[in-house]
Structures are given as structure tokens and as C-alpha cells.
Amino acid sequence: VEGLLALWRPGEVHFLLQVDGLGITTSTSPPLLAGFTKKKNFTNISAQKRKLEEENRVFQPGWETDYLFTDCKGKPMCLVCLETKSAMKDFNLSRHYNATHKEKYDKYTGAARAAIVADLKRKIHRQQSFFTKAKTTQESSLKESYVVSLELAKAKKPLSDGEMVKRCAVEMEKAFGDDNMAKNFETVSLSRRTVTRRIFDIQNHVEGKLREIMNDCKYFSFLTFPFRDGCNSFEVHEELLKLVSLHDTTKGQDIFNAVECVVSEHGGFDKLSAVVADGAPSMQGRRTGFAGLLRQSGVDCPILHCIIHQVGNSMNFSHVMDLVTKVTNLIRGGNRSLNHRKFVAFLDEVSAAYGDLQMHTEIRWMSRGKCLERFFALRSEIPVFLEESIRCDTNFLCDMAFLADITSHLNSDVQSGGQTVSDLYAHMNAFNAKLALFKEGFQSDRPNLAHFPSCEEMRKDAPECEETMQTKYKAEIEKLQQQFKSRFQDFYAMQPRIALFTDPLSAAVSEQPPELQLELCELQADPFFQANRNERGISFWRLLPESRFPILRDFALSMASMFGSTYICESNFSMMKHIKSKERNRLTDETLFQLMQIGCTNIEIDIQSIVRQKERPQVSH
Numbered sequence: 034v035e036g037l038l039a040l041w042r043p044g045e046v047h048f049l050l051q052v053d054g055l056g057i058t059t060s061t062s063p064p065l066l067a068g069f070t071k072k073k074n075f076t077n078i079s080a081q082k083r084k085l086e087e088e089n090r091v092f093q094p095g096w097e098t099d100y101l102f103t104d105c106k107g108k109p110m111c112l113v114c115l116e117t118k119s120a121m122k123d124f125n126l127s128r129h130y131n132a133t134h135k136e137k138y139d140k141y142t143g144a145a146r147a148a149i150v151a152d153l154k155r156k157i158h159r160q161q162s163f164f165t166k167a168k169t170t171q172e173s174s175l176k177e178s179y180v181v182s183l184e185l186a187k188a189k190k191p192l193s194d195g196e197m198v199k200r201c202a203v204e205m206e207k208a209f210g211d212d213n214m215a216k217n218f219e220t221v222s223l224s225r226r227t228v229t230r231r232i233f234d235i236q237n238h239v240e241g242k243l244r245e246i247m248n249d250c251k252y253f254s255f256l257t258f259p260f261r262d263g264c265n266s267f268e269v270h271e272e273l274l275k276l277v278s279l280h281d282t283t284k285g286q287d288i289f290n291a292v293e294c295v296v297s298e299h300g301g302f303d304k305l306s307a308v309v310a311d312g313a314p315s316m317q318g319r320r321t322g323f324a325g326l327l328r329q330s331g332v333d334c335p336i337l338h339c340i341i342h343q344v345g346n347s348m349n350f351s352h353v354m355d356l357v358t359k360v361t362n363l364i365r366g367g368n369r370s371l372n373h374r375k376f377v378a379f380l381d382e383v384s385a386a387y388g389d390l391q392m393h394t395e396i397r398w399m400s401r402g403k404c405l406e407r408f409f410a411l412r413s414e415i416p417v418f419l420e421e422s423i424r425c426d427t428n429f430l431c432d433m434a435f436l437a438d439i440t441s442h443l444n445s446d447v448q449s450g451g452q453t454v455s456d457l458y459a460h461m462n463a464f465n466a467k468l469a470l471f472k473e474g475f476q477s478d479r480p481n482l483a484h485f486p487s488c489e490e491m492r493k494d495a496p497e498c499e500e501t502m503q504t505k506y507k508a509e510i511e512k513l514q515q516q517f518k519s520r521f522q523d524f525y526a527m528q529p530r531i532a533l534f535t536d537p538l539s540a541a542v543s544e545q546p547p548e549l550q551l552e553l554c555e556l557q558a559d560p561f562f563q564a565n566r567n568e569r570g571i572s573f574w575r576l577l578p579e580s581r582f583p584i585l586r587d588f589a590l591s592m593a594s595m596f597g598s599t600y601i602c603e604s605n606f607s608m609m610k611h612i613k614s615k616e617r618n619r620l621t622d623e624t625l626f627q628l629m630q631i632g633c634t635n636i637e638i639d640i641q642s643i644v645r646q647k648e649r650p651q652v653s654h
Contacts, residue, residue: 090120090121090122091121092104092109092121093121093123096109096123096126097112097150098146098147098150099127099130100126100127100129100130101113101130101134101138101149101150101153102118102126102130103154103157105117108121109121109125109126111129111130111134112150112153112154112157113133113134113138113153114133114134115157116129170217170220171220172644173217174217174220174221174222175644175647176640176641176644177221178221178222178223178227178228178231179231179234179235179640179643179644180640181195181198181199181221181223181228182195182223182227182228182231182232182235183231183235183631183638183640185198185228186232186235186627186628186631186632187631187632189608189611189612189628189632191616191617192225192228192229192232193225193228195223195224195225195227195228196223196224196225198223199218199219199221199223202218202221203215203218203219206218229624232624232627232628232631233627234643235627235631235638235640235643236626236627236630236631238638238639238642238643239630239631239634239636239638240630242636243272243274243636244299246270246272246636247299247300248299248300249265250270250304250594251265251304251587251590251591251594252304252305252306252590252591252593252594253304253305253306253594254305254306254307254308254309254594254595254596255274255292255296255305255308255309255596261594261595261596265579265586265590266575267571267574267575267589267590267593269453269571269593269594270635270636271601271635272630272633272634272635272636273605273629273630273633273634274295274299275295275626276609276622276625276626276629276630277291277294277295278622279291283315284315284321285314285315285316285318285321285322285323285325285326286321286326288315288316288323289323289326289327289330292323293330302327302330302332302334305332305334306334306335306591306592306594306595307334307335307336307337307454307594307595307596308323308324308327308334308335308336308337309336309337309338309595309596310323310324310336310337310338317336317338324336335523335527335595336523337454337523337524337595337596338523350432350435350436352429352432353405353429353432353433353436354401354436356425356429357404357405357408357433360408360415360419361390361391361392361404361408363419364376364390364415364418364419365389365390365392366392373389375418376389376390376418377389379414379418380411380414383414385410385411385414386410386411387407387410387411389407390404390407390408390411391403391404391407392404401436401440402437402440402441405433405436405437405440406437406441406487408433409430409433409434409437409487412425412430412433427491427495427497427498428498428501430491430495431488431491431495431498431501431502433487434485434487434488434490434491435485435487435488435502435506435509437487438484438485438486438487438488439471439485439513442464442467442484453534453570453571453592453593453595454524454527454531454592454595454596455531455534455535455570455592456570458524458527458528458531459535461517461521461524465514465517467484468510468513468514468517469514470484471484471485471510472507472510472511472514475502475503475506475507475510476507479499480492480499480502480503480506482502488502488506529541529544529545530545530588530592531592532544533545533549533553533588534570534574534588534589534592534593535569535570536569537553537556537557537573537574537585538556538557538562538563538566540553542554542557548584549584549585549588552581552582552583552584552585553585555581555582556577556582556585562576562577571589571593574586574589574593577589601633604633605629605633608629608632608633609625609629612625612628612629612632613625
């Protein structure tokens with residue numbers, strides 16, 4: 034900075050300060066100064082004003098007793114009148130004290146003055162804590178309102194139960210003698226409409242996180258509409274993306290339009306790795322079904338027929354399930370609550386193996402195993418209760434025993450979520466091996482029923498049916514093996530890909546696509562990965578650096594994102610039936626979707642962040 038600064042007062046010594054960026058020089062020469070005392074010569078003079086924050090002033094502890102000031106967020110504040118000053122300057126504080134408070138407080142010295150200062154500071158602290166406490170109470174009340182609303186949604190309880198929860202909490206605190214806490218509970222707003230708004234906010238929070246997940250994922254697959262995605266860190270999410278009601282027809286075009294509308298909100302079908310569907314014609318049709326329309330739109334991805342439904346449809350024992358369903362409905366279906374209560378009381382009286390029958394839903398065929406198991410265990414009590422209005426012959430009971438046993442061997446493996454398509458494919462191969470073992474057991478002169486406990490019971494009760502079992506059920510097992518080979522063609526076509534995803538170090542390089550072969554050779558020759566052979570599946574693929582194996586990692590992400598069954602879709606259907614009961618028939622489609630998404634999500638819900646977004650927390654009065 035270069036410039037001239039002239040300080041001049043009439044009748045006094047004149048000083049000239051020349052600022053040249055290197056130093057400051059002074060001059061008292063009147064002739065030199067005279068040329069700069071004119072107003073017009075000061076137009077080009079520039080002086081930099083020093084900023085207050087650059088002075089680095091700090092509050093001095095002695096100012097509390099000397100001037101009755103304290104430090105309040107970086108500014109001095111008077112303890113008496115609560116006036117604040119802009120600068121930490123001794124002159125400013127002393128001038129305020131001398132002008133306004135000296136006459137009243139100057140007479141106090143020593144310990145008396147220290148007591149005055151402490152008392153003034155206590156009063157200020159009480160005033161500030163009063164407003165802080167009120168704000169904290171409001172925020173805590175709002176947070177608890179969200180917490181209770183979230184628990185109600187996860188427990189699938191009616192939204193009006195919030196008021197009941199509030200009353201219980203207040204009464205419990207009163208019973209413990211904590212009236213203050215009871216008053217705090219009374220400020221929590223949990224009315225039906227308030228809980229509905231809380232559910233809406235929580236669902237928006239979950240949907241926002243789902244959008245982030247969909248944007249970050251590399252691939253995703255869906256089950257119309259639960260979706261499964263895989264991000265670059267191989268973190269897999271299985272979430273309910275959307276619930277769409279088809280109020281008119283449910284043709285393939287209707288389903289495709291609904292799916293396309295939802296997926297377009299998340300970037301379209303570009304990241305789609307697979308579609309898993311049941312065997313309905315509207316889903317599997319090659320021309321007018323959803324699968325055909327998806328192909329016609331240019332989407333090239335595997336469209337798999339659900340493993341669970343394939344196994345279920347392979348078991349053709351409709352005569353057994355028809356009668357079991359008829360009897361179960363006769364006892365506990367529809368408006369037969371009185372008959373059902375009598376049946377439960379009867380089972381308790383005779384000390385039966387089970388206390389009730391289990392309902393069966395065709396859309397969730399996996400319930401068939403438990404339903405058959407209970408019905409077979411109660412085969413003696415049911416005719417007695419119905420006064421023998423329905424009688425079951427020996428052949429029917431044998432068929433039911435066989436169907437219950439063969440179904441139980443599959444339920445425990447595939448009826449769970451969080452599995453990859455390779456896990457479920459392994460379960461199917463294991464079940465195929467079990468079928469070969471079962472077939473061998475029925476080929477001997479005396480059938481080996483070690484793995485068929487229900488059939489073993491029937492052989493003890495009716496030895497004459499042993500020969501029928503040997504011939505009939507051996508043929509049924511052979512038929513089941515043939516159906517597996519024909520129904521699982523889409524999974525068998527993926528066998529090389531599944532083998533590569535499960536164990537890349539042992540996979541045959543020649544069986545893989547050409548774009549994967551070079552990187553696979555490098556992977557199998559790398560000593561580091563050979564030392565980590567114990568890692569399998571997703572845990573192994575996380576070890577691969579993307580810079581060295583970009584194509585292999587991309588392949589693994591697409592496989593990790595694939596569903597292997599519609600189990601999560603069926604469990605969500607059961608949740609929907611539980612939520613939208615006869616007593617809750619006023620639920621709208623939007624509210625039903627919000628409750629289902631919150632109830633089945635695995636995403637961590639940050640209640641505190643939702644509360645912080647509320648500018649003015651409201652409490653119940």
C-alpha cells in the first residue's frame with residue numbers, strides 16, 4: 034500500500050506519515066505539509082481500517098468484580114441491566130459502569146461485592162435455563178411422539194393406540210410417585226391424527242434413504258415391488274420399494290405399466306439385473322405377460338420363475354389339500370368363531386398334540402407344510418369333534434402323511450430371506466440329492482421311512498398300506514425329479530455364472546463369458562487370493578480391488594443383487610393382511626404403504642434428524 038496520510042490541526046505541529054509498504058516515516062516540515070492540507074489533495078489517500086475481530090481481545094476475569102460484567106458468547110454483558118457491548122475494551126465497560134451502576138454498587142467491596150456478582154450471575158442462569166428447559170422439553174416430547182409412532186407401525190397396531198400408550202405411561206409414573214415425569218408424558222402428543230402425521234414423516238425419511246440407496250447401487254432386481262440392490266461395497270438391501278393397487282384389471286399390461294411408472298422414478302431399467310416372479314400367466318406370458326412386455330421394451334435380463342413356487346407346483350396332491358382346506362374352514366373359517374372356540378376347548382380337554390389347526394393360504398404355499406403337519410397330528414381328534422361327518426380312508430391319510438413329510442424337508446431351507454440366488458440354487462441341488470436318497474429308500478423290500486416320520490406312523494397304524502407306499506410314492510418321487518429338471522431350466526442355464534459367483538478360484542475359465550476369462554485367470558493365479566480361499570460368496574468379492582478386476586466385480590454385483598425367491602414378497606403380503614384387517618378397513622392405500630414400508634424396512638431410522646427438521650416442536654396441552 035502506498036499513500037500519504039496528513040494529520041493537521043491549526044496552531045499545532047504538523048506531522049506527515051508516509052506509508053510505502055516498507056515502513057513509516059514522519060516529517061514535520063511545514064512546506065511539505067502545506068502542499069497537502071488542501072482538501073482536494075486528500076481524495077487519493079487510502080487508510081485501511083482495522084477489524085474488531087483481528088484485535089484478539091479477550092474477557093478479563095477482573096471485569097466481573099470491577100464493572101459487573103460477564104462474558105456472554107464472546108461479548109461482554111452487564112450483570113445488572115443485561116446490556117451487551119460490542120468490544121472487549123476496558124474503557125467501554127468502565128464508562129458504562131460509572132455512568133449507570135457506580136452509585137448503587139460502588140459501596141460494596143471485598144466479599145460483599147463477590148456475593149453480589151454471584152447472585153446476579155445466578156439470576157441470569159435461571160432465566161436462561163428456563164427457556165432452554167422449555168425448548169428441551171418440547172423437543173423431547175416431539176421425539177417420544179415419533180418413537181411411539183414408529184413402534185406402533187412396526188408392531189402393526191392401530192394408530193389410535195397411541196392415546197392408550199400415553200395413558201398407560203402417565204398412570205405408571207403416577208404409581209411410582211413421579212408426578213413431574215407424569216406431566217412430561219402428558220405433553221407427548223399421540224392422537225390418531227398426530228400419529229398419522231408422524232408415520233408420514235418417518236416414511237418420507239425412509240423413502241429419502243431408499244432414493245440414496247437406489248442412486249448409489251450398481252444393480253437391482255425386483256419382485257414387483259420389493260427390490261434388492263447391491264452397491265459397490267457389496268452391501269445388499271432388500272426393501273419394499275412401492276405398493277401399487279390395481280383396482281381394475283390385473284393383466285400383464287397393467288402390471289408392466291405400474292412397474293415402469295415406479296422404476297422410472299429411480300432411473301429406469303438400466304440397472305436391472307433380474308426379475309423374479311411366480312408362475313401366473315400375467316407375469317410369465319411371452320407376448321402379453323409382464324415378461325414378454327419387458328423383453329419387447331428392450332430390457333435384456335434374466336426373468337426367473339420363483340424356486341419356492343416351482344417346488345410347490347411340482348407336488349400334485351390337490352385332493353389332499355382340497356379336503357384339508359375344506360375341513361379347516363369348516364372348523365375355524367368365516368364366521369365360525371363359536372365352532373372354533375369349541376374345537377380349541379375340545380383339544381385342550383383331550384390333551385391333543387396341538388391346540389389348534391393352522392389356516393392355509395394358496396398364495397403362500399409354504400404354509401402348506403405346517404398346516405398338513407398339524408392336521409395329520411390331529412387326524413384322530415377331528416372326526417370325533419365333527420361327529421364323524423367327514424371320514425378319511427387309509428389311502429388318503431397315507432397321501433397326507435407323504436405330502437407333509439416331503440414338504441417339511443424343503444421348508445426349513447428356502448423359507449427365509451436375505452439369501453442370494455446361489456444360496457437357493459444350492460438348496461435345490463441338495464433337495465435333488467435328497468430325492469435320490471428317498472427314491473433309494475422306497476426301492477427296498479421294506480421301505481426305509483427314517484426320513485418320513487408321518488409315513489412311519491401310518492405303517493404302524495395300517496401295515497397293509499406298506500406295499501402301496503412302496504410303489505406309489507416311489508413313482509411320485511421319480512415324477513418329482515423329472516419335473517425339477519424341466520422346471521429349473523432357467524437356473525440350470527445360469528449354472529456357470531452361479532459356480533463363478535460361489536467359488537471363483539475353482540470355476541472353470543473356459544465355461545465363462547470371454548469378457549471375464551482374462552481377469553479370472555489373473556485372479557486364480559494371484560497368491561493373495563489363493564490364501565483367502567476360505568472366503569466365499571460376497572465376503573470374497575469384497576476383497577477384489579476395482580482397479581484390477583473391474584469386470585469381475587461388476588459381474589459379482591449383478592449376481593449379488595438377484596433375488597432367488599419371492600419369500601419377501603409373500604411375507605409382505607402376510608403383513609398387509611395383518612395390518613389391513615376388518616377392524617381397520619378405513620386405511621387408505623397410501624397409509625397402508627407407509628405402514629408396510631416402515632414395518633418391513635431394515636434401514637436405520639434417525640428420529641433425531643426428523644425432530645431437528647421441525648422448526649417449532651408442538652406438545653400436547
